[in-house]
Amino acid sequence: MPLPTITQMRTSLYSLAAFVSLAFSHAQAAEITAATTGNWSDTSTWFGGVQPGVEDDVIIPVGRTVTLNENVECGGIVVEGKLTVERANRTLVCDSI
Numbered sequence: 001m002p003l004p005t006i007t008q009m010r011t012s013l014y015s016l017a018a019f020v021s022l023a024f025s026h027a028q029a030a031e032i033t034a035a036t037t038g039n040w041s042d043t044s045t046w047f048g049g050v051q052p053g054v055e056d057d058v059i060i061p062v063g064r065t066v067t068l069n070e071n072v073e074c075g076g077i078v079v080e081g082k083l084t085v086e087r088a089n090r091t092l093v094c095d096s097i
Contacts, residue, residue, distance in 0.1 A: 030052075030056045031059065032058050034060045040066055054075070058075075058077040058094075060081045061080050065084060067085070068084065074095075075096075
C-alpha cells in the first residue's frame with residue numbers, strides 16, 4: 001500500500017481542522033436556573049452544578065437570591081427572585097434582561 005502524498009495529508013488535516021472548528025462553533029447555549037440561594041460563583045447555587053457561561057440564559061426563580069460576587073457575562077437573565085451585588089464595582093453584562 002503506497003504512503004499518502006503530502007498534498008493528501010494536508011487535505012486530510014485541513015478537513016479535520018474544519019470539522020473540529022465547526023463542531024465547537026455550534027455549541028448551544030444552555031438555560032441555567034438557580035437551585036438555591038447563594039453566590040453566583042458557587043456551582044452549588046445552580047441546577048446541575050454548573051455556573052452559567054457567557055452565552056447561557058439565567059433564571060433566578062421566586063424565593064431564591066443570587067449574589068453577584070464576581071464580574072459576569074451571560075446571554076440573558078430573568079430575575080423573578082432577587083439578584084444582589086456583593087460590592088459596588090461588580091459588572092453584569094447580558095444580551096437581554
